[in-house]
Amino acid sequence: MAPIHYRIDPAQQHAHLYRVTLTVARPAAGQELSLPVWIPGSYLVREFSKNLQSLRASQGGAEVALEQLDKHRWRARCRPGKPLVLEYEVAAYDTSVRTAWLDATRGFFNGTSLCLRVHGQEDQPHDVEVVRPRAMAGWSLATGLPAHHTARSGFGTYRAHGYDELVDCPVEMGPFWSIRFTARGVPHRLVVAGAAPSFDGKRLVRDVRRICEEAIAFWHGEGRPPFASYVFLLNVVHDGYGGLEHRNSTALICGRRDLPRVGQSDKELQASEGYTQLLGLVSHEYFHTWNVKRLRPQEFAQYDYTRENYTELLWFFEGFTSYYDDLLLRRAGLIDHATYLRLLAKTTNQVLQTPGRHVQSVAQASFDAWVKYYRQDENTPNATVSYYTKGALVALCLDLALRREGRTTLDAVMRALWQHTGAGPMAEADLLAQLRTLSGRDWSAEIAQWVHGTGELPLAELLAAHGLRLQADTAQLAQRLGLRVQESAGLQIKAVLRGGAAEAAGFMAGDEWLAVETPGEAWRVHKLDDVPLYAGNTSQINAQVTALVARDRRLLRLPLALPAAGATGDTVRIDVSDASVAQQWLGYSQPV
Structure with a gap:
């Protein structure tokens, strides 16, 4: 067993709790421990310790007093010579790529959320053992951590060279879809959790392989990348998007409608903004393997x-x-x-x-x-x-x-x-x-x-x-007005842009735009597109209307100069003027 050993038990799925047992083989006197406050790649202090509970320590079967030093650090009143054992639970309710999740259908965690750091021993080998309870008989496990003693399902013990490697390799668990492939001779694995039955895995892996090969060639030509293997961990949800890079893996989230579906033609997929966005996300996080994880x-x-x-x-x-x-x-x-x-x-x-x-x-x-x-x-x-x-x-x-x-x-x-x-x-x-x-x-x-x-x-x-x-291109109404809105439950103002018509009228973030008034008439609006419908002749420059908004339960009438429908604003498009010259930069002359 490594000097630092974590045993992670995901048995309390319905309580969304991971049970963690940390064994420090050779603790220092008054050993300090802490949980990170952030995860590299996501630049916000997230206070992961808020999810840690029921922490206790023992040595040789006897309880050891713990002193909490601040929001995320503890000192164990232990003596050197005997292993120090810490037991605790971590609540896992976050479906994002940054923390941890656990329910009866899926488990996921980053080491920054579950693994206390043993101060002074960060460079020692670290083992993480993930057990599979009986209720998870159909589950598998995937991670970029080097396997030490594991079953075919992937559950078992993994060994990291130190704490940095341990927390830089997220873990995915569940009845996921998985396929292995090679890119420039290097083993890769694509893991997809939560996909609909229509998911076309063959198409996705084909395109992901092309991304990997292009990126490896970009950095190394015919050479090999700085990792022995790589794992994509893709969590598919109803509506979501995001990713977080790691040294030999990445955790990704996409919407189910973004995945390729069996029977879709190349032309249909080319027209799918969601699928293009997903491929861009894969490309982005994979490129980070070089640019930010090493460089x-x-x-x-x-x-x-x-x-x-x-x-x-x-x-x-x-x-x-x-x-x-x-x-x-x-x-x-x-x-x-x-x-x-x-x-x-x-x-x-x-x-x-x-x-x-x-x-x-x-x-x-x-x-x-x-x-x-x-x-x-x-x-x-x-x-x-x-x-x-x-x-x-x-x-x-x-x-x-x-x-x-x-x-x-x-x-x-x-x-x-x-x-x-x-x-x-x-x-x-x-x-x-x-x-x-x-x-x-x-x-x-x-x-x-x-x-x-x-x-x-x-x-x-x-x-x-x-x-x-x-x-210059024709601007959408929101941009012409200088607004950012949300339309899911009425017309809500999210932001008022500096120097725009909405700011001049007195709009404020948080307002609900209820109606448009013109001389002699008033019309209820639910979406921004309703405004020109009821505002009269919007082809003229700065057509005058009155916007009726609700702010803190008070109704306000705001005089609004509505920009003309043909106004451009800060909106552009990019056209090709000389394809042969553009080709030298864009590359790939073959049709898609």
Whole structure:
């Protein structure tokens, strides 16, 4: 048995409780233990200890006193020489990829939610033994952890080299669908839980394999990736989306309608936004295996699980990954040019329609992720910018600018960073150094402007140099008004964008838009599309109407200048002007 051994018993499925027994073979006197407050890849203090209960300790059968030091740390009043045994329960109610879940149909957990950290012994081998109760006879287990003593079902004991590896390998349990495949000679496994009977697993694994092969080729050419095997853990729910990267696996969530179905044609799947989004998610999290799990911010050289870990580089690690996720789908032939440009235009519009891009730089957004990106409110679009979307556009501008000068590409810069840093920690200075080496000039002015400034990016100019046009497009009504709304239960105002018609009228987040009044008439509205229906002649500029809204049970009449239906606002599309030039960047000349 390893010096640190966790026995995890998921028998209390109906109570949604994991029973954990931690044995420390050689404890220190007054051994300290703690549960992480966050999980790497998701930059928010989540207080996982709130789910831990009934903690007790013993040594040689005798109870050991525990002193709680703060919200997530304990000290056991133990003596060295005898194993220390801790027993506790963890409530598992979260279906997300970040924590833990348990019921009679499925189990899932990250080590950051279940495994107390033994201070001073993090580099010792750690065993995790997951037992299968009788009620789970039809279940299997999948994880990226190295197997030590396991049954064919996957239940048994796994051994990690240390605590970091232990908590970087999530565990999936249940009667899931599973298939193994190879990509560039490396074993991969795709695990799907909760899919409908119509699910076409053969199609999904075919496309996932193409993504893996494209990503491995991107980083290594004909070489092999830095992992011996890889596991995709996909949880399928009625409505959901998300993923979290790990060193040799990823946990994903998608909606059932997003999966390919038996009998669907290639054309139907090409038209499926949900399936394209799922493939983009797979591509994104797989690319992270290199870009953030190994090539990582210098500040993440050693994770501190007790507090926030700040970096200004999420624009690179999340943003550049967001640039390449869809681009690699195009290069793999999984989407065509038109689909890729539509996705790129969507990202561009998300940035252009965020007034906060003039307030916060993307470097600041990276640093503030802990308090702003993961804690969004009604003012978020006015005060912040996403390091995912703007970071992706910074990568686009950098790639197109490098290609225009003709000496190198962003692909080559990424590979050089991988080789130069030894696939380890890096700083912004490392990026600038590789840009200078490969391109022959200094890029600090562009990085200062695009990353540390709040000005507009030169998208139109750079796209034009590669056979593409950035065209103004007709804006949707919400954008023309400067609103973000929710329509599931009436017309609810989620956010009012800075400088828009809605702000000028006096709208406020939290308002319910009840009706539109014109001279002599008033009409009830339930959706935003009802507004132009009842507002009269909306082709004229700034048609005047009165919006009736409810705020704190009070009815207010707000004078609203309704923008004309043809107004463009901050909305664009991307068209091809020279296909042969665009092809040199987009790649993959074969039809999908």
